[in-house]
Amino acid sequence: MSVFRPVRCLFSGSSIRCSRPRVRCRNFHTSLNLYEQRRPQFPGAKASKMDLIDQESSEMEIPDPEDKNFKEYTSEELEALEKRYTPGQIKAILAGEAAIDVEDLERRGVIRTDIGGLPYFDDLSKLRPVVDRDQLYEGPIDPNAxxxxxxxxxxxxxxxxxxxxxxxxxxxxxxxxxxxxxxxxxxxxxxxxxxxxxxxxxxxxxxxxxxxxxxTPSMLAPGLPRTFLNDEQPKAQVKKEDDEDDADPRDPEGVYNRLIKQTGLTLDQILEYKVKILVQHRVVNQTRLGKIASVYCLAVAGNGNGRLGIGEAKGQETEETSSNAKIAAIRSMQPIPRYEERTIFGEVEGKVSAAEVKLMCRPPGFGLRCQHLIFEMARAAGIHDLAAKVPRSRNKMNTVKATYQALLKQRIPDEIARGRGKKLVDVRKVYYAGRV
Incomplete structure (x- = not known):
């Protein structure tokens, strides 16, 4: 769209009209435009408009049970509530349940399970060995202790x-x-x-x-289990490493035995990881004895749920080198921040040598529109919506390393909130269109 603006001529001094393109101007800040911001789905509601306040008695009325969105209370449950809450509180509970929309609750009440989620709930059904003591006594507590x-x-x-x-x-x-x-x-x-x-x-x-x-209940953390010399202790059974009968048929050569002992993982967990060789080529090292040829492998490993690692190895045998690269990738896996467990947080860039990578978040259903190396890394990490640009060098090894660097340097909303002194809810409203 063009606009005409009068401009004074430098030679004749008369005014002339010229056209120029209209440039879209906006302030340099992170707030969304008005048309991009999310409008509240429900207008402000007052108790008087909802017929919850009687003008004569000014007391809250119990809504009609047919208007309730939750399951009705039984007579036993109401008796239990009356023992704990006052009649006014019970009326407030019933009115609140009748005013809540179940569909809106399902859409907005999302509990985050990614790396940026906060521990809102504490699972008291499991004992933590460092903090909790084993429950040895389930009887009543003596009030006269x-x-x-x-x-x-x-x-x-x-x-x-x-x-x-x-x-x-x-x-x-x-x-x-x-x-x-x-x-x-x-x-x-x-x-x-x-x-x-x-x-x-x-x-x-x-x-x-x-x-x-x-x-006796104790507030102290449990100590180490005590064993005494004259107590009968069962003898530990030493497992022979060279026992061929116990070899797993899925790993007959024992490639992952050392990794299992070092990390504590099981063979089932290791085989479930998404592991793939992305770069493999022949390299030559010039020495005084001549050229020594070897194989270079670069592998990527992930669990498909927010963890990703890369590993590289070099050797004479192709099969052994690829196995070493896969094991190194599994050992170096690190958590990758994911927004809504499907994409990244904003836009990030990574640079290794002459290779530059720019990763951009995308809406649901966009898919992975990027080159095959970044595609395999995103799929291994559990990222489903992503766009990427590689404007400069496209060296495979440097592209993989730059992508891994970019995924690890994301700024999650928690860090932004702490840096700006704001609440996490405010940051999510600004950056992610109000989805909380």
């Missing part, structure tokens, strides 16, 4: 010590001097009995006497 006095603790410790001495089949001390000498020396079975007594002695007194150590 109290800390033992010094006299009660010493008597309980002496009782546990005598029990440990009887288990060790030690002769009891004949005199008090011998007992004191055992406590001071603490050698052999005396030391074991002392340690057992410290491990078993209770610390709390309940209604019916001392509370056993296993029944």
């Amino acid at each position: 109290r800390r033992m006095t010094d006299k009660e603790f010493s008597d309980a410790w002496q009782k546990e010590y005598d029990q440990a001495v009887r288990e060790a089949e030690m002769p009891p001390p004949k005199t008090e001097e011998e007992a004191e000498d055992r406590k001071e020396r603490l050698t052999g079975s005396d030391r074991i009995a002392w340690m057992k007594a410290d491990d078993r002695v209770p610390h709390y007194m309940g209604t019916n006497g001392p509370i056993p150590r296993a029944h």
Whole structure:
């Protein structure tokens, strides 16, 4: 579109009209234009317009059960709610459930599972070995539990010590001097009995006497499991490495045995990875003895769910070199940030030597429109919508490395929010059209 603007001529001084193209001007910031911003689907609703407030009594009315989007409460559930909430709170709960649209909740209430997701929920059904202690007692807690006095603790410790001495089949001390000498020396079975007594002695007194150590709740992190010398310990069974009967038919030559021992992965997990050789060619090294030929391989490995790694190897045999490259790629896998588990965050660039790569995010259903090397890397990482440009050198090895560098240097919204001092919700509204 063109506009006419009067311009004064430098020679005659008269005004003339000339045309120039209209340039689209916009401010230099990241906010979306008004026509690009997402309009709220529902206008502002007031309680008076929703007929939730009675003008005479000014009390909230319970909506009609037919208008509810959630399952109706049974009589037992209502009785349980009445024990915990007041009548006004119950009315507010019912009104809130009636006002929520299930379709809108399914569309907007998305829990992120990518690398940028926050731990909103804590799975209390699993025990973490560093923080949680194993639950040894499931009975009720004694309401009259109290800390033992010094006299009660010493008597309980002496009782546990005598029990440990009887288990060790030690002769009891004949005199008090011998007992004191055992406590001071603490050698052999005396030391074991002392340690057992410290491990078993209770610390709390309940209604019916001392509370056993296993029944006492503790806020401390669990320690290492204690084993004593005179306890019967099962002998560890040593597995022979050269046992050919235990060889897996899927890996008869044992190519992944060392990788399994180093990483703790199983053979099933390794075989599920998407591994492929992207670059393979012959190289020559000039030495004083002549030209020494070898094979170079560059492989890519990913689990299809946000992890990707590249590995390279060089050797004389093609098959052995490709196996080493695949193992190196699996060992070097790192998490790749993904937006909505399908594309990248914004636009990123990578450069290795003369090869430059520019990766761009795309909407759902766009697909992978890029060259075959980047296509294989995106598919291995679990990226489904992506566009890429390689404007300069297209060396295969440098292109793969530049793409891997670009995928790792993405700026996720969490980093942008921390850098700008804003909330994560505000950053997502600006950069990703309001989808939260």
